[in-house]
Amino acid sequence: MAMSNGDWPVDILTEILLKLPVKSILRFKCVAKTWCDLFQNPSFVSQHLSISKKNKRLLVYYHDDNNDNIVMRLFVYQTLVSYHDLHQQLPSHIADLYVLTFCVYNGLFCLCDHKNSRITLWNPATREFKILPECNQNIPPKVETYIHILGFGLDPLSNDYKVIYMRDYLDLEKNMAGPTHYAVYRMSTDSWRVLNEEDVQFFQDLSICYSSNNACVNGVYYWNVFKFVEHGPSFIDNKILAFYLGTEVFQLIESPCPESPGKLLPLHDDLISLWYIEMTDRDLRSNEVWVLNDDGHWTKLLKIEPHFVVQRTFGFWKNGKVFLESVSGQLMLYDLETEELSEELGIKVRGGGEDLLRVYTYEESLVAITSK
Numbered sequence: 001m002a003m004s005n006g007d008w009p010v011d012i013l014t015e016i017l018l019k020l021p022v023k024s025i026l027r028f029k030c031v032a033k034t035w036c037d038l039f040q041n042p043s044f045v046s047q048h049l050s051i052s053k054k055n056k057r058l059l060v061y062y063h064d065d066n067n068d069n070i071v072m073r074l075f076v077y078q079t080l081v082s083y084h085d086l087h088q089q090l091p092s093h094i095a096d097l098y099v100l101t102f103c104v105y106n107g108l109f110c111l112c113d114h115k116n117s118r119i120t121l122w123n124p125a126t127r128e129f130k131i132l133p134e135c136n137q138n139i140p141p142k143v144e145t146y147i148h149i150l151g152f153g154l155d156p157l158s159n160d161y162k163v164i165y166m167r168d169y170l171d172l173e174k175n176m177a178g179p180t181h182y183a184v185y186r187m188s189t190d191s192w193r194v195l196n197e198e199d200v201q202f203f204q205d206l207s208i209c210y211s212s213n214n215a216c217v218n219g220v221y222y223w224n225v226f227k228f229v230e231h232g233p234s235f236i237d238n239k240i241l242a243f244y245l246g247t248e249v250f251q252l253i254e255s256p257c258p259e260s261p262g263k264l265l266p267l268h269d270d271l272i273s274l275w276y277i278e279m280t281d282r283d284l285r286s287n288e289v290w291v292l293n294d295d296g297h298w299t300k301l302l303k304i305e306p307h308f309v310v311q312r313t314f315g316f317w318k319n320g321k322v323f324l325e326s327v328s329g330q331l332m333l334y335d336l337e338t339e340e341l342s343e344e345l346g347i348k349v350r351g352g353g354e355d356l357l358r359v360y361t362y363e364e365s366l367v368a369i370t371s372k
Helices: 010-018 022-028 033-040 042-055 197-203
Strands: 057-063 070-076 082-085 100-105 108-113 118-123 128-131 145-155 160-171 181-186 191-194 215-217 220-228 236-244 249-254 263-266 272-279 285-292 298-307 310-316 321-326 330-335 341-348 357-362
Touching: 010 033, 010 042, 022 033, 033 042, 057 341, 100 145, 108 145, 108 160, 118 160, 145 215, 145 220, 197 249, 215 263, 220 263, 263 310, 272 310, 285 310, 298 310, 310 330, 310 357
Parallel strands: none
Antiparallel strands: 057 070, 057 357, 070 082, 100 108, 108 118, 118 128, 145 160, 160 181, 181 191, 215 220, 220 236, 236 249, 263 272, 272 285, 285 298, 310 321, 321 330, 330 341
16 A cells, blocks of 8 residues: 555554544545545454444433433443534434434444334444335335334344344224234345245234344344233243344244343343343332343343332443433442442433433444445
8 A cells, every 4th residue: 555655564554544533534535545445445344343342432312301302422431421412413314313213233323213114224423324225015105103123233144234124004094903024124235135924923923122122242133022921920921032134034032031021232242131120019129130141041140139219220331330220310320349329421311211211332333334
């Protein structure tokens, strides 16, 4: 590679560039064609993402009690100082954060706008977005209500990003629900594959949770699913539905806590965890964390004893701390060792539903989602 000053070896220069934020790399594209080609090289993009994952930011989506707005805000990972509001960078056709279903993976967002059923892939760091082509054309165009369920992640076999989309509809005129439609989108071909009925028939008597309590880990996307039962300790039987992005096959997994859906959250070592809340006799909440092992069995990782302040938990932070929402709607940190609570972000959430507070880790990514 020819350098402007002729003094920098390629490997040293590449090592320096890999550590730069996406904003700087985009500016340096105009330095030389070789630089531009380097920044689009899959190996460089992958290495940059690996480094970026060590410098994560915290993404919090919440209904702000102070101004009654839905907010999507980034915080610097190390200090929890507010970074900026992502709402200002959203693609212009997405105006209402309240009516969005979305997934976050490798710095990319998969967004579904409930108003028009459009699915958008979005990279906030590069400010690129792509509206996906329509799928399942046989769905009646004029229906009253859609239920959108998304999955999004990287297929480790083909190194291709995929979207799993499930859509129900309700025709209020006829007072009937239509069949669920299932399809998989491949970013490399910009096309959908509609799944056959036999691929999904074994779990069609189950309802899939369309909230944020789902996650992609190591090439597998997981959802909470449930069905109503007549007998047992609970009226609801909860299970886990897994979709393998490489083989595009579903699998049903028994839940360690069938009486409650819990939250499915990724752990740092490429394992999926289930965060389960159990009510006690005194209306206190006990929080348990279960981990799905490679052999398909669940292991209880820890238990947070009942606490008057704790409403629900949102995953690990660092140094043995856990994010949680207090009964007063504050986003707080709980120290597992000292059992102390601390307010770090100054976020107070307006009540109205569990899905109005979500906590993710976010890393900048150079992954391109638009055709070159």
